[in-house]
Amino acid sequence: xxxxxxxxxxxxxxxxxxxxxxxxxxxxxxxLQWYRQNSGRGLVHLILIRSNEREKHSxxxxxxxxxxxxxxxxxxxxSRAADTASYFCATDAGNYGQNFVFGxxxxxxxxx
Amino acid sequence: DAGVIQSPRHEVTEMGQEVTLRCKPISGHxxxxxxxxxxxxxxxxLIYFNNNVPIDDSGMPEDRFSAKMPNASFSTxxxxxxxxxxxxxxxxxxxxxxxxxxxxxIQYFGxxxxxxxx
Numbered sequence: 001x002x003x004x005x006x007x008x009x010x011x012x013x014x015x016x017x018x019x020x021x022x023x024x025x026x027x028x029x030x031x032l033q034w035y036r037q038n039s040g041r042g043l044v045h046l047i048l049i050r051s052n053e054r055e056k057h058s059x060x061x062x063x064x065x066x067x068x069x070x071x072x073x074x075x076x077x078x079s080r081a082a083d084t085a086s087y088f089c090a091t092d093a094g095n096y097g098q099n100f101v102f103g104x105x106x107x108x109x110x111x112x
Numbered sequence: 113d114a115g116v117i118q119s120p121r122h123e124v125t126e127m128g129q130e131v132t133l134r135c136k137p138i139s140g141h142x143x144x145x146x147x148x149x150x151x152x153x154x155x156x157x158l159i160y161f162n163n164n165v166p167i168d169d170s171g172m173p174e175d176r177f178s179a180k181m182p183n184a185s186f187s188t189x190x191x192x193x194x195x196x197x198x199x200x201x202x203x204x205x206x207x208x209x210x211x212x213x214x215x216x217x218i219q220y221f222g223x224x225x226x227x228x229x230x
Contacts, residue, residue, distance in 0.1 A: 033218065041224075042116070042203055042223050043155075043205075045218050045219065092216075100157065101157075102147075102154065
């Protein structure tokens, strides 16, 4: 089965810097989503990019998708301490709930 | 809306005991997911319901695990008997799946139940 794999596993940056996280997957997808998880909390949906889209923006978030390389990246610009969390990509290969797989996540620490 | 509500938030039990986790999805959502999260295995999908019907339970680890959704506003995940290796955070998530068309499975998560089996 396919699985999103985030890279790096952990990232530590200073407040104000940009943070980039990558996600690779193995099979064709309908869409790819990014979620954030604060410590001790559930996951929160951030952004979805469809397979026919190459780039999408939402506030300080920018997501790219390269289906030829089966990879996606999440860029957080001008990071803040409140961005400290784990970030997960989720690949949706269709059939709704089936073939919907979360990667292991990237733990981001933004230092004040 | 209050979001997805899970109870209890924390559960500590002894090996061999029955554990029941509860979930109330967002009103109007017709799909419900149970996940288990551990450091070693990450986030694993256990079972997925659509319109109260179990669609895919291939992620349920073994017969000790069972899940029910008697109505659109309530679901349970039961472990009987529980074992120390079941210790994890269990999440419930819900989404709305419209009929037909290209659907986006955007999931809304509860705060989770942290289960410790001693």
